[in-house]
Amino acid sequence: MTERLRVTWVQPEDLLGHELRQASEDGRDATAQAATWHASGGPPSPPRAGASSPPPPPALRALALTLLDELAKLPQPLADREPTPLPAITQACGNTWPKPPHGSDNDTPPATPPHADASAFRLSGASEPASSDDHPPPTTAPRSAPHTPEGTTTPPPPRANAAGSRRSGTPEPVWEPPGPDHHPSAAKPTENPPGPDGHAPLTTAPRASAARPTGNPSGASEPASSDHHPPPTTAPRSAPHAPEGATTPPPPRASVGGSRGSGGPPPVSGRGGAGEQTPLSTHQSHAAWLGRAAGCLLGKPVEKLELPAIRALARATGNWPLNTWFTARGVPAELAAAHPWNRRSAGNSLAENIDGMPEDDDLNYPLLNVLLLQRYGRDFRTSDVALLWLDQLPAGRTFTAERVAYRNLLSGIEPPDTARHHNPFREWIGAAIRADVHGWTHPGDPASAAAQAHRDATLTHTANGVYSAMFVAGTIAAAGGGADVHASLRAGLSVVPPRSRLAQAVRRAIRLARAHTDFDTVVDQLHDAHGHYHWVHAVPNAALLAAALTHADGDFTGSICRAVSGGWDTDSNGATAGSVAGLLAGHPDRLPERWTAPLKNRLATSVVGFDGIGFDELARLTQEALRP
Missing domain, CATH: 1.10.4080.10 (ADP-ribosylation/Crystallin J1)
Incomplete structure (x- = not known):
C-alpha cells in the first residue's frame, strides 16, 4: 500500500476545524456546520501542528469541502467594524489616519487597492519556482567614528556593553507628545474619534532633505542600543490619570537574576529614534x-x-x-x-x-x-x-x-x-x-x-x-x-x-x-x-x-x-x-x-x-x- 502524503496547512479536513474556530472569533453562527462535522466524526483543528493524523476517509474530506463553502456564505457581523478594503479602513480610522509629511507624493490612499485584474495577472507569465522544503548607562568611552558613506552626516555613538546601553540627546519629537494615559472606549464610534491611544490625531513634520548614503556600510558589523531619547512625557505609573505634563523618572531596573518578570520593570522615558x-x-x-x-x-x-x-x-x-x-x-x-x-x-x-x-x-x-x-x-x-x-x-x-x-x-x-x-x-x-x-x-x-x-x-x-x-x-x-x-x-x-x-x-x-x-x-x-x-x-x-x-x-x-x-x-x-x-x-x-x-x-x-x-x-x- 502506498503511503499517503500529508501536506500541512492545506488539507480540507484540517482547514474546516480552523474555519470553525475562526467563525467563533469573528461572530458567525456556525452551529449547524459544527454539529454536522462533529456528528460525522470530523476532528477538531490540530492545536499546534499543520495537519491532523491519521488522514480521514474520502467522504469526510468531501464533507469538509462542502462545509467550507457553507461557512464562507454566513453573514459577517463584524464586517462594518473590521473592513478589509483600504478606503473602508481609512474611513473607519477617521481623523486618526495620520497626515502625510509635507511634500509627500502619497497625500491620500488610492481609491481602490490595486489588486490584479484579469489582464494583469496571468499565471503563465511566472516561471516555475525552485524546489526545497536591564541596562545601565554605557561606561565605555566613545569609539572613533568609522568612515561613513558619502552623504551620511551622523557618526555612530559608542558601542553598548553586553547588556545594552542608554541613549542621550533630546531630538525634536516628530509627533505631538502624549497627554494623560486616557484610553477611549472602542464600543461606539464618534464623529471625530480621538487618536488610537486616546491622544490627538498624529501629524508628521516636514522631512529635511538629505543626501542618500551610497555604497556599503563601512566598519559596521555588530549592533547595540540607540542613542537618542526625548524627555519623559508620560504620566507617573502610580497615577495614570495625573494632569497632562506630569512626569516621573523611570523606576529602577531589576537585575538579571532578580525576582521581577522577564526583563525587569519598564522605564517610561520613551527611548528611540x-x-x-x-x-x-x-x-x-x-x-x-x-x-x-x-x-x-x-x-x-x-x-x-x-x-x-x-x-x-x-x-x-x-x-x-x-x-x-x-x-x-x-x-x-x-x-x-x-x-x-x-x-x-x-x-x-x-x-x-x-x-x-x-x-x-x-x-x-x-x-x-x-x-x-x-x-x-x-x-x-x-x-x-x-x-x-x-x-x-x-x-x-x-x-x-x-x-x-x-x-x-x-x-x-x-x-x-x-x-x-x-x-x-x-x-x-x-x-x-x-x-x-x-x-x-x-x-x-x-x-x-x-x-x-x-x-x-x-x-x-x-x-x-x-x-x-x-x-x-x-x-x-x-x-x-x-x-x-x-x-x-x-x-x-x-x-x-x-x-x-x-x-x-x-x-x-x-x-x-x-x-x-x-x-x-x-x-x-x-x-x-x-x-x-x-x-x-x-x-x-x-x-x-x-x-x-x-x-x-x-x-x-x-x-x-x-x-x-x-x-x-x-x-x-x-x-x-x-x-x-x-x-x-x-x-x-x-x-x-x-x-x-x-x-x-x-x-x-x-x-x-x-x-x-x-x-x-x-x-x-x-x-x-x-x-x-
Missing part, C-alpha cells in the same frame, strides 16, 4: 536587519512551546528573566523530555550551536519584499507580489495563510480572492512578518507605509490579518522618521480601525505594560484575555509585541527578550521587536555584540539566488530598493 526625518541610511537598514534576525533566532528554539514550558526551560539554566540565548546545557533530562525544543531549530538556534542565521520565513519575506521593490517599485500591485512568489519562493517554504494563497494561485484564483477561498488562516500573523520593508520605505510616513503593506497583505489575509501588517508598517515608518517607541506604536495604531479586535487588544496591552513593573504579570493577563485564539493569530501576537516594546522602552535586549518570553509566535514576535528596536538604535554599533556576533553576517535562505547573503549586503540592497 534618530530625531530626524530623512530617508533611512544604510546603517539604519543594517541595524534593522540585524535586529530582526537576532530577535527571530532567539525565539526559534521555543516556537510552538506553551508559556509554562518556555519559563521552565529558561529558569532551569538561570536565564529568567530572559536575557540571553536559550541553551540545552544544564536542562534536566526529564524537563527536556517533557518540553522538547522545536525540532527544526534545536540544531541551529541554541547558544551552543548557533552558526549564522538559519533560514526562517520571518527573514525570507522581508528579503522577497526588497526584491519586490526592485522589480516593481513602490507602486507594485497585489498581483505583482503573487508573481514574485511564484518566481522566487518555493511552495514548501510557505505556511498557513501563505500556503493556502499559493495553492489558490496555482488553482487559477486571483487576488484578493486568494486570501478568502478556503483560507481559515487569513487573520493570522503571516502578513505582519512581511511588513518591515513597507515601513523602511516610508520613514516618517506611516500612512503610506500602511497603504503599501495593505497591497502586500491582501494577497493572503483579511481584516485583522491585514491590520497587523499595517500596524507593523506604521510603527516602523514612525520609528524610521525619528519617533520614540511610544509615539511609533501610536502611529501604528493610527492606521488600524479603532473598533477592531486588534486595536482593542493592542490598546489594552499598552495599558498593562504601563501599569505593571513585572512583565510576567503583563503576559499572564494577556494570555488570560486572548488565550482562546490560536497561537499564530494576529490579535494576541500584536498585543504581546506592543506590550513588549512599551515595557522595554525601546531597549534592544529588553524588547526581544520580552517579546520572546511572552510565548505564542516567539520567533515572529522576536523578529518584529528586534526590527523596531534595531531601527530605533539606528546603527549596527549600537546593538550588543553578543546578539549580532553569532549571526556571522550570514543568512541562510531558499529564496532563489540569495542563500548565504550578508546583512550588510541586505542593507545595501534595501537602500537601492528605496531609491526613487
